[in-house]
Every structure is written in C-alpha cells, then in structure tokens.
Amino acid sequence: MKTLVDHLAQYAAYHRDRRNIASHFIGIPIIVLAVAVLLSRPGIELAGLWLAPATLVALAAAWFYLRLDIRFGLVMSALLVLSLWAAAKLAVASTGLWLAAGLGLFVIGWIIQFVGHYYEGRKPAFVDDIMGLAIGPLFVVAEVAFLLNLRKEIEQAVVEIAGPTCIRQKKALA
Secondary structure, three states: OOOHHHHHHHHHOOOOEHHHHHHHHHHHHHHHHHHHHHOOOOOEEEOOEEEOHHHHHHHHHHHHHHHHOHHHHHHHHHHHHHHHHHHHHHHOOOHHHHHHHHHHHHHHHHHHHHHHHHHHOOOOHHHOOOOHHHHHHHHHHHHHHHHOOOOHHHHHHHHHHHOOOEOOOOOOOO
16 A cells, blocks of 8 residues: 555645645535535435435545544544535435535536646646545645644655645746
8 A cells, every 4th residue: 555655745746836736725625525415315314413425435535544644534534524514414405405516516626626737737636546536635634734834754755756846837839
C-alpha cells in the first residue's frame, strides 16, 4: 500500500498552481457533499441514524484515510460525518429538492475544479489514476494543515517530490 506521502505527492504533482489549489478548497468539499447527497437514497432511519449507500462509502473512505494517517484520518472522518448529516437532511426532503441539490452541487463543484485546472494547465489527477478521486479530499485537508503550520514534515516530504507551488503564467499565443 502507498504511504500518505506517496499519495499526497502524486496528487500534488498535478496541483502546483496556487489558484488551482484554492479552487480545490471550494470545489472538492462541494463534490464530496454532492456525492453524499446523491448516495443518501435509498435509506432507512435506524436508532436515529440515516443509513444509506452514502454511509457505506463514507465508512470505507474513513477506513482508508485512518489506515494512511490517524490524525488526517480523524479529521476526514469528522468531515465525512458532517457530509452524511447534511445529506440525510436532504434525503428526507422531496425528490425534486434532493435531486436538484445533489446534481446542482455536483455540477458546480466540478466547474470550479475545471477552472482551477485551466490555471494549472494540466488535467486532473484522477484522469491518470482513479485514486485521485479519493485523495482529493485528503489533499485539501492536508493543504489546510500546511497553511496552519501543522504537519510540516509531511509538507516538506511532499514538496521534495512534487516541487514547490507557484502562480503559473499562461504563454501568450504567437
């Protein structure tokens, strides 16, 4: 199994433009919420909890994140619980509201992502490795931690492999 640094560095190699990283701070949480909403049906309420396909996906994701790194895994698990809670609220709403919210968030999130990758000048990481879809949310959490001067040893290891971030300038057409 790849290590935390392996996964983050591979993903980071596609995300060195700071504008692209900033777009991921918005787009990826929206997409994660959208997927939770869309997978929140069918579901049943059991002991006050809404159990749906989203619950199984979140449990599998949390297990993956916790195996990679306990600290980031705990943060990711808490964020997944929040997504499940919001999705459960929409799951019991009308079908039109549930579907419009899920699809609308999904489309908006991906538009934001593709704008970021326009600045990057590079395709999204998941095009070359489907695991990029699972690593994207973890990358956002890690980048927030790095901005807060946390987990500097992880940041340094990732930068050594992927290189520093920058603002890339588009080449003028001749």
